[in-house]
Amino acid sequence: MPHLKVNSPTGDVNFFYNITTPASPSSPAIDPNLPSVLFIHGEYVPQQIFEAQFSDPELRNRFNLIGIDLRGYGATGGFTPKTYTPTHAAHDLYLFLEALQISKIHIFALSINTHIALVLAATHPDLVHSLMLCSTVPPQEPEGVAAGRVELFEFWSDSQVQESGGRGLKGFDEDLLATLLKGAQQMLFSDNATPLAEAVTLVSLEYNAIGWAGTPEARETGHTFCLDWFLERRVFDVDFFSKIGCPVAIIHCEDDIAYPFGHAEELQAQLTQAGNARVTLCQIPGPRYANVLYPEILNPIIRNHILSVTEPNNPPGKGVSVVKKESLLETPFKEILAKYGYRADSSDEDSE
Template identity: 55%
Template sequence: MPNLSLSTPTGDINLHYHIATPISPSSPDIVANLPSIIFIHGEYACQEVFEAQFSDPRLRNRFNLISIDLRGCGASGGVVSKSHTPAIAANDLHLFLEKLKIPGVHVFSLSIGGHVALEWAHAHPEDVLSLTLCSPLSPEEPEDVKAGRLEVFDFWHDSSAHEGGTPDCEADLDEELISPMVRGCQQMMFSEHANPLTEAVTMTALTHASINWAGSPEILVSCRTICIDWFIERKVFNVEFYAKIKCPITIIHCEEDIGYPLRYAQEFEALLREAGHTEVLLCQVPGPHFANVVYPQLINPILSDRVLSVATPNAGDREEALSEGSEGGHNALLTTPFKEALAQYGYHSDSDEWDSE
């Protein structure tokens, strides 16, 4: 599993990442002259939440796809102190690009990942060529959503506050308390939608969480920082902040999002236009907060269209990549870097296909 060691202003970290190209589901390098998309995950989940994007030939045959576990999440390591913020996570991504010598990228973010993406595009506009923000948050956390997140954290705290976890080892969790917590997280992320992929994404995230966020009071501080403080203490962006972002922006509002109604997305769009952005698109799609998992056939074309509107892939490089390594037919799902991890929890995409529409 590829990991990149970085020295940052807030300590040394290891970022776990994958690069998927038309040639390979797990490549050491991008294909030159093809646009690259970096995926920034949301709360609770890690990069496996983008399985339905990495398996889609309409994305994989056109672009380099790069997924990263943020610091302290998934298989990435590094100190997450009480002062850790989305802005620090954004700088981690900037250093990641610098070290791998990857030129400007397009960004697809999910939920709180959008806050990281906006901080990144603001601080390093040369890095970010376009933003596609799926389920971005409201300026401030709504009280009912805040209460739900605190309830989830309380269940997690009570189930895992005892000693038992060690680095790279799962903590011994209280199953009786974990079950309602998992249901609460799934309700927030997937609403009433359930399928083998939502279950596998949930269980993969739970396994990582039992390693990263459980086992001692000190570790629980890191968990609270990322799962609570990032939400209830997040920076409120203003017009001046948005004016420093230079790239086109697409906002995807998911109509079944129980926490963040459409009006927040509309207010966000209005602020961007007030800041001088003319290339802003607000799209509405069915589905829950993490609609990219349950409705990828609606989400993925929006992402592809945004990237292609900025930079058309080099046709020669794309055809060469396809002839060397693409899998299956036009609609057959492709192998991803997450296949083995998700298969442990019953998800197998080998025979799946999506409609061409």
């Protein structure tokens, strides 16, 4: 499992990451001849949320794809301090990319962690070549959505069987945990419980049961990422947005039950009014994490956005094989997703 230790002002962090190139699903380095895309996951889930992007030959044969578990998520190690914000996370990612000697990056980010992408683009404009922001959040959390997130976290806390003293899923009440999962899946995937959505949910649960439960420090980490990042998030001003000059694609998912289309329009207006003339906005079908459910619609948007801002006729990397367009390629997430019943080479019916 590839890890990279970064010495950060907020404490050392041992990032778990994957680099996928045309030549390999798990490469030690990027192909320098190709554009690189950093995928930043959203709330509750680690990098396996991008299985449908990493398996797509239309993306894999054109770009380096980089997945990472943020601090406090997945297999990334390192203590999360009490004061840890998307601004701190953006600096950690800058140090991570610097350590990998990546000097230009495109970013695809989900949900609340689009704030990380925005901060990285504002503070390091020479590094970030373009942004793709999917399921963005408004400046402040709507009252009803905030109440829903508080309720989910209360279920998470209540479902932990304190007297067990155990880490992992053995320390949880199964009935309460089932209620929690149903609520989280409704917010992220609506009623579309596909095999991939189910597997991603269970992978996330496995990691979060260790990282966000069992000790006071772990519970505090869970509070940071499940509540603090939403309820206490930074409100960006015109001066901040004026520092983002790269092309920005804002992608809104039509069935997002938390944030309506108007919030995405507001972000587009803020960036445009701040002087960025290269901001586009589109809608796609599906719930908040539609990248899992509708990759056939989202992935071409990712591909076309990157190609529109990079030099044309980028030479392909060495070892690129000819792959049928409908074929899905192996990803670094194959083994852990298979543990929970997902196989990319089988139909939904077979997986179920």
